[in-house]
Amino acid sequence: MNNPQLNDKGELIHLLTLEGLPAEVIGRILDTAVPFVSVAERDVKKVPLLRGKTVFNLFFENSTRTRTTFEIAAKRLSADVINLNIGVSSTSKGETLLDTIDNLVAMNADMFVVRHGQSGAPHLIARHLSAAGQTGIHVINAGDGRHAHPTQGLLDLFTIRHYKHEFSRLTVAIVGDLLHSRVARSLIHGLTTLGTPEVRAIGPQTLLPAAIESLGVHVFHDMADGLRGADVIVMLRLQSERMKGALLPSAGEFFKHYGLTQDKLALAKPDAIVMHPGPMNRGVEIDSAVADGKHSVILPQVTFGIAVRMAVMSMLASS
């Protein structure tokens, strides 16, 4: 019952994972993101909601792309943003993670955007802040190990809701390397919370987590079977390091079986949308004709990603 992401008024105080986040809170985040889409279309793309706040991008794992989306979101909210690539900083001097956090708290940080190679690091930070009574400082998980990437999950949900309007009649197919994908885990939690009746995981045995069916997901090893009747297809990025290992024969082999081509896409519903968290490997998990085709909503995902991050940050700051 004690959700570390909510205060006793039910307001969001940290965003750590979509697992266990009530549908009502997810819905509130998505609703809050709507007007931020239009802020980004204005001539002056800036609102003063975080003016005078200090947001730290704490990236213990390098990800220019994700860091950039948070940096843009924070700057459009008028925050002061400090980028810390911690891999090359204090940690290398033997300082512990929590000492680093305590120091930044002492500098009157308002928000931490945390990317970390180890699952659970953002939770650890949030718990530490709670224990210290620091209720005004907020943590956003920007990807931890194989665990969660909740803002990516939220932007995926926002995109689906934008095009499909609701979740209660949808079939969503997630394709590829679910085993290593925090993106997939976050999206699955969000989809089931919002009442999506049919969520499918499509991929070779070696790239699907053993216990995935316990999350309420139907497993398909044959892509044609899995795509049939889908409203939404989410292609996952295949990390090249996987292809060097024992998990996969080759990129060409993978594309043959699980790459999304126009032929395979034709098995889904005629108005199906195609999503991808980026960066894409064209010709590995997705064919260019599909990536750039009329079913693709891959670039709108990016646009909505900024709006969703602005929504999360502004809700945290006002909690």
Add this chain to the structure above:
Amino acid sequence: MNNPQLNDKGELIHLLTLEGLPAEVIGRILDTAVPFVSVAERDVKKVPLLRGKTVFNLFFENSTRTRTTFEIAAKRLSADVINLNIGVSSTSKGETLLDTIDNLVAMNADMFVVRHGQSGAPHLIARHLSAAGQTGIHVINAGDGRHAHPTQGLLDLFTIRHYKHEFSRLTVAIVGDLLHSRVARSLIHGLTTLGTPEVRAIGPQTLLPAAIESLGVHVFHDMADGLRGADVIVMLRLQSERMKGALLPSAGEFFKHYGLTQDKLALAKPDAIVMHPGPMNRGVEIDSAVADGKHSVILPQVTFGIAVRMAVMSMLASS
């Protein structure tokens, strides 16, 4: 007739090269830069012309110095600036250049400042944006391969006009490694467009492009001959990597023949100005007594460089 840098009202929409840019447009940029010189001398060095705009410094090739000048210019125009060192980012994850651009466009970018090792990369981006109908997003070439470095060319022109008032009676001598110099190429195009009657290229055969005379330049291998009567001397940076190769015997040898000393400077007009794009190799292409002497306008070039970049950015943003 179809100049990708201008819209159909003749306004500057991208700055890719000075080649083919009409004299009238170059003149407008230089005129626009004049008041920005005084903005930088104010107590509050800031104007709100780009407030709420997002400028991306996309540096596929590292150059702290050039990036800094654009970062300062954009911040003094009140833009939000995002620095992306793309060498270490998505490209290394296999994403294509144009996918990276599409993603940043989806984040509602307003302007790209692009530095790239390959000639033509900024043009490619500009053409891609046009094809996608993205007329509100602007590209500035901050140096591409050996091709062009138009803001450097513009600041050189601004400096010459500042000290010499006009171009129609000038002799301009450009000295050193013209073969590898995008700075020289941009300056030559600008000078000829603005009607400079005598542009000279001075250097050893191995460092002068074969076809340089077709640009309207007179070639000199003897420095004394080339400097005689010059109003403006532009010394180019000699990259140390050239000296290791077959192109040059040694730095000492180069300095003896083509290094600018006070003796050689005395061959030019008594009121000649000495320019250098920086960073200087003192004792290689220029003697310290000249670099710090009364003919040197090397530091004013830097000051004017900020103003010229502010001018270009503000013109693009208002097109």
Add this chain to the structure above:
Amino acid sequence: MNNPQLNDKGELIHLLTLEGLPAEVIGRILDTAVPFVSVAERDVKKVPLLRGKTVFNLFFENSTRTRTTFEIAAKRLSADVINLNIGVSSTSKGETLLDTIDNLVAMNADMFVVRHGQSGAPHLIARHLSAAGQTGIHVINAGDGRHAHPTQGLLDLFTIRHYKHEFSRLTVAIVGDLLHSRVARSLIHGLTTLGTPEVRAIGPQTLLPAAIESLGVHVFHDMADGLRGADVIVMLRLQSERMKGALLPSAGEFFKHYGLTQDKLALAKPDAIVMHPGPMNRGVEIDSAVADGKHSVILPQVTFGIAVRMAVMSMLASS
């Protein structure tokens, strides 16, 4: 008499070292810092004192932690901040330090925060600016070689004054590697200037500078003797590279003799405060029970560090 840090009205124009800085000036900095502590507690942590000014963080030696404190301070004063990691920039292209400075001055820099591996580099820059008549441009030493780290010294003094109210009856014990510590040197100068009657240096012979007693410091090799009756204990960071050399047997051995434990702390006054410049090596120079205990003011030091840096920057900007 000619103090390069003060102008002829006695105003601070550079902050290079606490050595030779009059007590009155140090007191003025500490007084100015007081209200900045509360700025950082406000909802909008921002004042417009440096609006439209350009502050360059020139770090010739990497230090994310120190750079971050200056970046936060400058941003809360509304300055535009440009971070330059010079190790990887122009210097590597053969440009001299002073050419780099001249270029940034030509870009209308207002303030340089300089970290450099060589003692005296910030003085060199300040002298160069003076010689050029650049009276409106200010230098802050953010650590030079083994010489000085004056803002760290000032935040230490601020912390001591905050908890102990004055200096004239205090015993201050500084423990550990004083030999390599610019932090210790700056603090000792500040303490003696402000009239601290008893300053002690505690450490093994190999880690104490030969001439330290000439600074008015009492040397102790036995920690128990040195801590007895202390009001303030300043633990210094032990750099791991020292432990690999001949100067120290091992981290365990060091901790046994000079690590601050609760037992040893009990020898000091009952209301003694414990300080550390960070980042801490827990279990090497300080025990976690002490670092996190009720005598520790290590995190308040960090908070005061931002306020002191804001104070210095605002005084420089208004001189």
